[in-house]
Amino acid sequence: MDSYDAPESTPRQCASSRLKDYFIGATPLQKRLESVRKQTSFIPTPPRRKIPQCSPLQEDVDPQKFAFLLHKQWTLYSLTPLYKFSYTNFKEYSRLLNAFIAAEKQKGLAVEVGDDFNIKVIFSTLLGMKGTQRDPEAFLVQILSKSQLPSEHREGKVLWTGWFCCIFGDSLLETVSEDFTCLPLFLANGAETNTAIIGTWFQKTFDCYFRPLAINAFNLSWMAAMWTACKMDHYMATTEFLWSVPCSPQSLDISYAIHPEDAKALWDSVHKTPGEVTQEEVDLFMDCLYSHFHRHFKIHLSATRLVRVSTSVASAHTDGKIKILCHKYLIGVLAYLTELAIFQIE
Amino acid sequence: MSVLRPLDKLPGLNTATILLVGTEDALLQQLADAMLKEDCTSELKVHLAKSLPLPSNVNRPRIDLIVFVVNLHSKHSLRNVEESLHHVDATFFLGKVSFLATGAGRESHCSIHRNTVVKLARTYRSPLLFCDLEIGDFRVTMAQRLVRMLQICAGHVPSVSALNLLSLLQSSENPSLEDL
Numbered sequence: 001m002d003s004y005d006a007p008e009s010t011p012r013q014c015a016s017s018r019l020k021d022y023f024i025g026a027t028p029l030q031k032r033l034e035s036v037r038k039q040t041s042f043i044p045t046p047p048r049r050k051i052p053q054c055s056p057l058q059e060d061v062d063p064q065k066f067a068f069l070l071h072k073q074w075t076l077y078s079l080t081p082l083y084k085f086s087y088t089n090f091k092e093y094s095r096l097l098n099a100f101i102a103a104e105k106q107k108g109l110a111v112e113v114g115d116d117f118n119i120k121v122i123f124s125t126l127l128g129m130k131g132t133q134r135d136p137e138a139f140l141v142q143i144l145s146k147s148q149l150p151s152e153h154r155e156g157k158v159l160w161t162g163w164f165c166c167i168f169g170d171s172l173l174e175t176v177s178e179d180f181t182c183l184p185l186f187l188a189n190g191a192e193t194n195t196a197i198i199g200t201w202f203q204k205t206f207d208c209y210f211r212p213l214a215i216n217a218f219n220l221s222w223m224a225a226m227w228t229a230c231k232m233d234h235y236m237a238t239t240e241f242l243w244s245v246p247c248s249p250q251s252l253d254i255s256y257a258i259h260p261e262d263a264k265a266l267w268d269s270v271h272k273t274p275g276e277v278t279q280e281e282v283d284l285f286m287d288c289l290y291s292h293f294h295r296h297f298k299i300h301l302s303a304t305r306l307v308r309v310s311t312s313v314a315s316a317h318t319d320g321k322i323k324i325l326c327h328k329y330l331i332g333v334l335a336y337l338t339e340l341a342i343f344q345i346e
Numbered sequence: 347m348s349v350l351r352p353l354d355k356l357p358g359l360n361t362a363t364i365l366l367v368g369t370e371d372a373l374l375q376q377l378a379d380a381m382l383k384e385d386c387t388s389e390l391k392v393h394l395a396k397s398l399p400l401p402s403n404v405n406r407p408r409i410d411l412i413v414f415v416v417n418l419h420s421k422h423s424l425r426n427v428e429e430s431l432h433h434v435d436a437t438f439f440l441g442k443v444s445f446l447a448t449g450a451g452r453e454s455h456c457s458i459h460r461n462t463v464v465k466l467a468r469t470y471r472s473p474l475l476f477c478d479l480e481i482g483d484f485r486v487t488m489a490q491r492l493v494r495m496l497q498i499c500a501g502h503v504p505s506v507s508a509l510n511l512l513s514l515l516q517s518s519e520n521p522s523l524e525d526l
Contacts, residue, residue: 217456302425
């Protein structure tokens with residue numbers, strides 16, 4: 001099915017292909033953009049992106065399993081490949097991370113591995129959270145508060161959740177050798193201090209690097225178009241955009257809310273090729289919104305910065321915060337975010 | 347005169363005039379100030395315009411170099427430049443027009459993809475310069491560069507013409523974009 005190089009291709013081949021890419025100065029994403037922008041219309045423009053569909057792997061999985069991932073605000077990070085990470089050592093990792101967190105929280109005091117304070121760390125895999133068979137399994141880290149009474153073996157409440165995943169990460173998987181596990185997208189929910197501590201532990205143990213993933217206005221308008229294009233049975237939220245106007249002394253915010261069915265109708269009038277979204281369609285969709293606003297308020301929204309996009313499928317903020325509302329398009333949303341994360345790593 | 351032509355006026359003695367076109371008033375003003383501070387044997391004149399066409403009732407000298415400034419943070423500035431380009435005569439594009447893209451440093455604020463401006467510059471066969479005009483040092487360097495380009499376009503540098511400079515500046519970085 002896939003015609004990619006087998007994983008046992010020599011590192012030298014990988015290095016030379018990367019060198020060639022670096023030399024020409026175009027990443028695969030830029031190459032794809034260039035091919036879409038060709039003005040000659042004899043060659044049909046290749047599809048820019050597929051509208052997120054249910055991936056065939058996801059249909060085997062019970063949607064209830066991922067219900068806890070929805071309706072939560074996740075902060076996004078991009079993560080370089082993990083060195084010598086193993087899915088079988090989860091118990092060991094839990095113990096080490098537990099001790100590390102305890103040590104950080106009680107800086108200066110000696111801590112033995114095995115002492116529990118009132119928190120517990122759990123590693124678990126998220127089966128089915130992948131785009132193709134080649135993607136590594138996603139896994140989840142949770143910090144739970146343990147109840148003080150040992151007689152009641154109740155699971156405490158979840159204080160912090162973080163999960164690592166890779167959806168359709170083929171462009172990164174091709175270039176990386178066997179010892180590395182590629183899970184470029186990291187999502188965290190919970191206190192910032194916990195995220196920092198866990199990030200430090202992962203960076204020290206697996207020689208990787210976290211970077212906050214910011215989403216610029218260009219990508220936000222892509223998300224708006226792709227999510228409006230998704231077919232939904234019923235809409236649970238209005239489609240809303242938020243722009244930030246750069247002016248002194250403090251910036252103004254402009255919020256624009258549209259009924260989701262009107263947004264879908266506008267998209268359908270702009271959209272031509274079924275199943276794909278092109279750059280021209282995204283630009284036209286946003287230009288329609290801008291010109292409508294200009295006609296009524298005489299404000300050029302195109303001179304401001306798009307900061308937040310919120311639809312019934314998901315909502316995203318430019319600081320790298322995302323909330324997914326619809327389980328049907330979960331994989332599609334994550335696929336786009338994985339692409340952005342890979343782009344940031346490269 | 348609604349269309350700018352390069353040779354419709356006589357040149358002033360030892361004078362070189364540059365026209366900066368763009369929606370970002372503050373940045374253009376700062377760039378103009380930086381250019382005027384430069385040491386230069388020719389007398390420099392800097393004109394600023396929000397968009398073309400220029401008002402025809404003003405007496406202005408011959409324009410030697412036009413620089414279109416696009417702010418990557420604002421689609422509005424790109425549209426403005428695209429519309430202004432219609433008011434420039436085709437003979438201007440033989441080395442006397444240049445594009446300047448600002449704001450590429452803050453990736454998170456960009457609403458235009460870099461390739462869009464690259465494509466625009468390729469379509470008009472003109473050089474594209476990237477510079478964050480908000481940062482003082484980069485602005486000074488860019489001002490020096492523009493002054494040099496302006497002197498060549500005004501013919502004040504012996505044995506180098508605007509067309510020579512254009513062919514020198516054509517880079518072979520992205521061969522895949524060459525076939526337009």
